[in-house]
Amino acid sequence: MTKKTCAFYDERDCKQILLSAEEIDSITTRLAQAIENTYKDSEKQLVLVVILKGSMPFATDLMRKIRKPLQLEFMKVSSYGAGTKASGEIRIHLDLLREDLPDCDVLIVEDIIDSGRTLSRLTQLLQNRNVNSVKTCTLLDKPSRREVPFVPDFCGAQIPDEFVIGYGLDYAEDYRNLPFVGVLKPEIYS
Ligand code: IMP
Ligand code: MG
Numbered sequence: 001m002t003k004k005t006c007a008f009y010d011e012r013d014c015k016q017i018l019l020s021a022e023e024i025d026s027i028t029t030r031l032a033q034a035i036e037n038t039y040k041d042s043e044k045q046l047v048l049v050v051i052l053k054g055s056m057p058f059a060t061d062l063m064r065k066i067r068k069p070l071q072l073e074f075m076k077v078s079s080y081g082a083g084t085k086a087s088g089e090i091r092i093h094l095d096l097l098r099e100d101l102p103d104c105d106v107l108i109v110e111d112i113i114d115s116g117r118t119l120s121r122l123t124q125l126l127q128n129r130n131v132n133s134v135k136t137c138t139l140l141d142k143p144s145r146r147e148v149p150f151v152p153d154f155c156g157a158q159i160p161d162e163f164v165i166g167y168g169l170d171y172a173e174d175y176r177n178l179p180f181v182g183v184l185k186p187e188i189y190s
Pocket of ligand 1: 054079110111112113114115116117118119162163164165169170171
């Protein structure tokens with residue numbers, strides 16, 4: 001049977017559920033409170049910059065729990081992995097098109113930090129555009145995988161070095177719609 005004909009193929013491809021929907025819900029509540037608290041005295045416009053595609057479910061849940069006016073922007077980036085020509089460089093597929101960034105507090109919303117390359121380059125890039133402030137919020141962090149030093153300002157959960165799927169995270173574009181975060185069975189990708 002191909003995976004597309006099996007209604008529950010997604011869940012069966014997980015060897016373990018790392019974060020249930022309920023756990024994700026309490027994580028987003030905690031993060032939203034921390035974010036509110038951090039920006040409570042700022043008079044600048046708060047702009048969430050959502051990194052497509054993986055951060056979409058996380059961002060939609062998170063933003064609805066932040067009780068403060070905010071605006072939403074999107075960026076789509078990919079990083080060149082190890083062994084490619086421009087190590088540490090990121091490729092921007094969709095950029096921010098606004099001119100009021102100096103009047104904004106930018107909060108980058110990411111699904112997961114692995115090598116640290118994407119968020120460290122993206123943070124630098126936005127700082128060079130003179131935004132009022134740049135901070136980062138990630139749902140997941142795999143600190144043991146770091147290739148460049150990077151510490152997020154807000155982090156939902158640190159996880160071990162395993163490939164995870166669900167709640168926006170994909171393997172070859174599949175599994176993004178799972179309502180939980182699971183560890184993909186190694187036999188699926190090896
Ligand atoms: P970094 O630049 O290595 O930190 O890359 C982070 C990006 O790699 C994330 O935005 C994801 O798109 C992807 N990624 C890293 N680890 C995983 C994982 O376990 N599952 C799915 N995507 C991942
Ligand atoms: Mg991503």
